[in-house]
Amino acid sequence: MDVLKQVLGRLHPLIVHLPIGFIILGLLLLWYDRKRKEYTKVIPLVYLWGGISAALACITGYLQYLGEGYAFDTVKWHLWSGIATALFSFLMYAKLKGIQQIDFLNKVPTLVLSVLFFLLISFTGHQGGNITHGEDYLVEPLPNHIKSALGFETFEEKAIVLNEENWEDAPIYDDVIKPILNNNCVSCHGQKKTKGELQLHNPEVILKGGENGEIIVVNDPENSELYTRLVLPKDDEDHMPPKEKRQPTPEETELIKAWLSIGNPFEGTIGELGMEKELFLSFFPKKHDADHPDIQISAAAQDTIMNIKNKGFHVEHISKASHFLEVSCINKPSFVDSDFEILMPITEQIAILDLGGTQITDAIFEKLATLPNLTILKLDATAITGKNIELLTSLEHLKSINLTGSNLEEIYLQSFTEFKKLEIAYVFGTKVEGEGVRTLKDGQITIDYGNYELPPLPSDSIIY
Amino acid sequence: MEDLIKRLIQEKIAREAEAKTRRHFIKSCAQGMGGLALSSIFMGCDPLEKPKAKNTIAFSERDLNPLATLAPPFAPKVKSVIYLHMAGAPSQLEMFDYKPELQKYHGQDCPQSLLEGRKFAFIKGTPKLMGPQAEFKQEGESGNWVSNFMPHFKKVVDEVAFLKAVHTDQFNHGPAQLFMHTGSARLGRPSIGAWATYGLGSPNQNLPGFVVLTSGGNTPDAGKSVWGSGFLPSVYQGVQCRSKGDPVLYIEDPDGMTRDLKKSTIDAINKINKEEYAKYADPEILARINQYEMAYRMQIAVPEVMNINNEPENVQQMYGVEPGKESFANNCLLARKLVEDGVRFVQLFDWGWDTHGNIREGSIDLGLRNKCGEIDRPIAALILDLKQRGLLDETLIVWGGEFGRTPMQENRGNKKMAYKGRDHHGDAFTMWMAGGGIKKGVSHGKTDDIGFSGIEGRVSVHDIHATILHLLGFDHEQFTYEFQGRHFRLTDVEGELIKEILA
Numbered sequence: 029m030d031v032l033k034q035v036l037g038r039l040h041p042l043i044v045h046l047p048i049g050f051i052i053l054g055l056l057l058l059w060y061d062r063k064r065k066e067y068t069k070v071i072p073l074v075y076l077w078g079g080i081s082a083a084l085a086c087i088t089g090y091l092q093y094l095g096e097g098y099a100f101d102t103v104k105w106h107l108w109s110g111i112a113t114a115l116f117s118f119l120m121y122a123k124l125k126g127i128q129q130i131d132f133l134n135k136v137p138t139l140v141l142s143v144l145f146f147l148l149i150s151f152t153g154h155q156g157g158n159i160t161h162g163e164d165y166l167v168e169p170l171p172n173h174i175k176s177a178l179g180f181e182t183f184e185e186k187a188i189v190l191n192e193e194n195w196e197d198a199p200i201y202d203d204v205i206k207p208i209l210n211n212n213c214v215s216c217h218g219q220k221k222t223k224g225e226l227q228l229h230n231p232e233v234i235l236k237g238g239e240n241g242e243i244i245v246v247n248d249p250e251n252s253e254l255y256t257r258l259v260l261p262k263d264d265e266d267h268m269p270p271k272e273k274r275q276p277t278p279e280e281t282e283l284i285k286a287w288l289s290i291g292n293p294f295e296g297t298i299g300e301l302g303m304e305k306e307l308f309l310s311f312f313p314k315k316h317d318a319d320h321p322d323i324q325i326s327a328a329a330q331d332t333i334m335n336i337k338n339k340g341f342h343v344e345h346i347s348k349a350s351h352f353l354e355v356s357c358i359n360k361p362s363f364v365d366s367d368f369e370i371l372m373p374i375t376e377q378i379a380i381l382d383l384g385g386t387q388i389t390d391a392i393f394e395k396l397a398t399l400p401n402l403t404i405l406k407l408d409a410t411a412i413t414g415k416n417i418e419l420l421t422s423l424e425h426l427k428s429i430n431l432t433g434s435n436l437e438e439i440y441l442q443s444f445t446e447f448k449k450l451e452i453a454y455v456f457g458t459k460v461e462g463e464g465v466r467t468l469k470d471g472q473i474t475i476d477y478g479n480y481e482l483p484p485l486p487s488d489s490i491i492y
Numbered sequence: 493m494e495d496l497i498k499r500l501i502q503e504k505i506a507r508e509a510e511a512k513t514r515r516h517f518i519k520s521c522a523q524g525m526g527g528l529a530l531s532s533i534f535m536g537c538d539p540l541e542k543p544k545a546k547n548t549i550a551f552s553e554r555d556l557n558p559l560a561t562l563a564p565p566f567a568p569k570v571k572s573v574i575y576l577h578m579a580g581a582p583s584q585l586e587m588f589d590y591k592p593e594l595q596k597y598h599g600q601d602c603p604q605s606l607l608e609g610r611k612f613a614f615i616k617g618t619p620k621l622m623g624p625q626a627e628f629k630q631e632g633e634s635g636n637w638v639s640n641f642m643p644h645f646k647k648v649v650d651e652v653a654f655l656k657a658v659h660t661d662q663f664n665h666g667p668a669q670l671f672m673h674t675g676s677a678r679l680g681r682p683s684i685g686a687w688a689t690y691g692l693g694s695p696n697q698n699l700p701g702f703v704v705l706t707s708g709g710n711t712p713d714a715g716k717s718v719w720g721s722g723f724l725p726s727v728y729q730g731v732q733c734r735s736k737g738d739p740v741l742y743i744e745d746p747d748g749m750t751r752d753l754k755k756s757t758i759d760a761i762n763k764i765n766k767e768e769y770a771k772y773a774d775p776e777i778l779a780r781i782n783q784y785e786m787a788y789r790m791q792i793a794v795p796e797v798m799n800i801n802n803e804p805e806n807v808q809q810m811y812g813v814e815p816g817k818e819s820f821a822n823n824c825l826l827a828r829k830l831v832e833d834g835v836r837f838v839q840l841f842d843w844g845w846d847t848h849g850n851i852r853e854g855s856i857d858l859g860l861r862n863k864c865g866e867i868d869r870p871i872a873a874l875i876l877d878l879k880q881r882g883l884l885d886e887t888l889i890v891w892g893g894e895f896g897r898t899p900m901q902e903n904r905g906n907k908k909m910a911y912k913g914r915d916h917h918g919d920a921f922t923m924w925m926a927g928g929g930i931k932k933g934v935s936h937g938k939t940d941d942i943g944f945s946g947i948e949g950r951v952s953v954h955d956i957h958a959t960i961l962h963l964l965g966f967d968h969e970q971f972t973y974e975f976q977g978r979h980f981r982l983t984d985v986e987g988e989l990i991k992e993i994l995a
Binding site: 318319320342344345346347348349350356358359406408428430432452454456457476477478479480481482485487488490491492 | 561562563564565566567568640643644647695696697698806810812833834857858859861862865869872873876877879880881882885965
């Protein structure tokens with residue numbers, strides 16, 4: 029029986045669209061036909077079916093309410109307005125059919141009834157939608173200012189933006205403390221909600237405190253609840269924000285403490301107040317140091333990648349979030365210069381290329397220069413001498429070259445200073461002599477010559 | 493309970509459904525499957541193209557080749573991991589955690605406040621504190637402390653990031669090793685290497701993705717579960733290779749068996765397996781087909797990569813290898829070769845670090861010094877060698893034991909021991925990491941004056957796992973595997989990134 033309840037109940041979302049269709053059709057016909065009177069016989073029939081299907085929708089709806097465990101409070105408006113819709117539909121039928129027994133109907137103009145009916149069915153449908161999709165389903169995609177104008181709650185995260193140049197000029201409260209409180213606290217302690225009678229959205233209310241009095245003891249963060257509540261163990265009842273809510277980062281908590289310990293100033297910049305730079309470092313923009321350029325590119329087609337893989341190459345996205353590719357010949361030591369043609373469809377996407385241990389020659393450089401986003405290049409254990417390596421200086425993003433175990437010759441090292449973004453080159457095991465690391469271009473480029481040694485020590489042979 | 497059973501039944505139904513869709517596909521192109529050459533199966537070309545044409549559910553490349561690479565969710569800092577585990581637990585107090593104050597209290601009774609409510613493996617009654625049995629110096633530009641037990645290490649001290657206040661809640665070897673490698677002190681969870689190969693695959697088709705090498709005359713107390721696959725498919729478990737004799741047992745063809753014969757044998761077996769698969773659609777059969785293929789290719793590739801004799805003399809000297817023997821130095825050189833060839837995870841276990849002071853080999857001033865001597869040069873060589881080959885930037889090296897050792901001298905049975913020793917101690921011990929994405933030359937965390945507990949920057953085993961996964965390109969909270977109705981993580985419900993050592 030329960031099963032039947034559930035199965036029939038789940039037909040409700042399907043069946044409700046029948047009365048909606050019938051009733052809207054009825055209304056449209058009614059309005060269209062006001063003067064023409066062409067469909068007088070049809071319209072009551074439409075309402076009759078509207079009423080019957082609405083009654084069916086009521087029954088299935090009630091079963092769904094029973095079978096799916098909704099609370100009555102959730103569905104009550106929808107339930108009553110649904111029943112009203114069914115009744116209204118029958119009433120319209122009766123009125124249009126001119127059934128005399130209910131003559132009070134005849135006193136109300138049909139047009140007024142139809143408008144009321146339209147409002148009723150819209151309301152009913154909307155209530156139903158709210159139950160299945162949630163109340164903020166419709167407004168959710170709207171921009172924040174429209175949402176708040178409509179009276180819906182909005183949460184606007186205020187980012188803390190500081191950088192190497194401007195951090196000292198940033199007003200401490202407006203640019204740092206206010207965003208921290210806004211992002212972590214104000215959704216419960218603000219104008220809309222004021223839990224514990226505490227508000228934290230402007231200086232006055234912060235100083236006022238909450239139901240337990242002030243939350244700041246001047247210059248004493250360890251006794252200021254604005255700080256101490258944050259550092260209580262998460263399981264403590266008094267810990268704020270509540271443990272299931274978003275938590276401030278350790279850096280943010282530390283800043284609140286630092287701000288309280290200098291007397292919680294609402295005016296003045298970080299520089300004027302003499303606060304330490306370390307406190308703010310975590311809000312500086314992160315340096316991009318991934319193994320691919322910091323630009324957006326289009327993705328290579330799956331089929332293209334599959335084709336290249338099937339030719340024995342290892343091809344993989346650098347990450348699931350990136351279109352850049354890593355290509356390696358680890359399973360294809362037979363790779364020769366002319367095989368580069370196979371990679372032509374993905375020249376834009378290749379960021380990491382490993383041709384180590386392959387049969388390439390110096391002619392490969394001309395082709396490598398056509399990889400605009402190449403960032404990491406490995407040519408280790410190959411026969412290249414470095415002739416024409418200067419062709420790679422056109423590459424904007426090339427960061428690392430591995431030439432270990434190749435036939436690289438000293439003279440070709442000269443062109444390395446011409447590279448734009450080169451950071452490191454590995455030349456161990458080549459014809460280039462040297463050991464350890466040396467730098468070029470004022471330390472921008474590191475050349476690792478390798479040949480590291482661990483000279484024997486007297487203690488090496490002692491057994492204790 | 494009823495709920496649990498329901499979930500289990502659901503999981504069973506889900507698995508059956510999964511198998512069925514494959515079975516339908518198999519029926520629809522059984523002919524195509526039958527005619528497939530083995531090599532093309534492995535490359536995954538035909539089966540991947542056919543379903544498209546027929547508009548059926550495709551095999552993923554993973555079904556056919558469980559080690560096929562996958563892109564990590566985030567851009568990774570490293571491609572490979574070399575994990576150096578000193579089984580038995582090395583003494584941080586004689587290697588990296590210098591405690592001059594402890595020397596002042598040498599020979600005095602340990603304060604009762606430290607002993608109350610604590611369990612030790614062997615210490616009874618009131619033990620005496622024991623000062624560092626090694627001499628320490630600040631080394632390198634970083635000025636981090638290194639003892640004279642590790643004289644070569646000072647050359648690489650600026651490459652590593654120390655974690656001085658690691659803690660674990662296990663104080664027996666087996667459970668502590670399991671915890672360190674699987675995130676749980678009980679059996680059944682996958683090891684870090686298994687998670688890594690499951691999540692990323694391994695680029696080299698001729699080598700396993702997860703290789704384990706052991707030295708020191710014994711394997712870890714926790715057994716092979718420390719490199720096991722737990723509830724992950726068994727193909728992700730570590731492959732133990734030997735550094736002495738044949739790297740993998742029975743890898744050589746027996747006398748009189750040619751490689752062609754071997755090939756046709758495997759072809760025949762796999763043909764039967766494929767028929768079996770067509771009938772039952774069990775993905776484990778596919779994995780088995782692949783294992784045969786992989787084993788066949790490994791026969792050539794593994795002896796090649798596992799042969800350290802081909803390395804130049806100076807490299808062999810740098811590591812201090814002893815060809816033909818089982819040694820940590822050999823394993824370090826092998827680790828470099830394996831990582832160079834694209835192996836995802838290399839796990840080294842060196843046995844013999846359990847320095848209780850009950851025997852000479854297990855003494856803190858003699859035996860430990862010899863053990864340090866066995867790893868000092870190889871580890872420094874490994875770091876330098878990876879560096880000069882441009883591999884250190886894309887490899888993570890992790891060093892540590894399963895726990896640390898007490899600042900007190902062990903007094904097993906409340907008696908004075910024959911040699912100086914320290915008991916198991918999980919409250920504070922040292923580990924270090926080096927390589928891609930790791931800040932060079934830092935020391936994170938601090939222990940109290942006698943090195944008993946961490947007082948700053950304490951990190952847990954879960955934190956270390958979270959950090960390893962992060963460097964490989966995962967968010968440890970999102971990287972899960974569904975088993976028995978729930979999502980499992982390497983870090984369970986814990987773990988925080990150790991940001992202080994990230995570059």
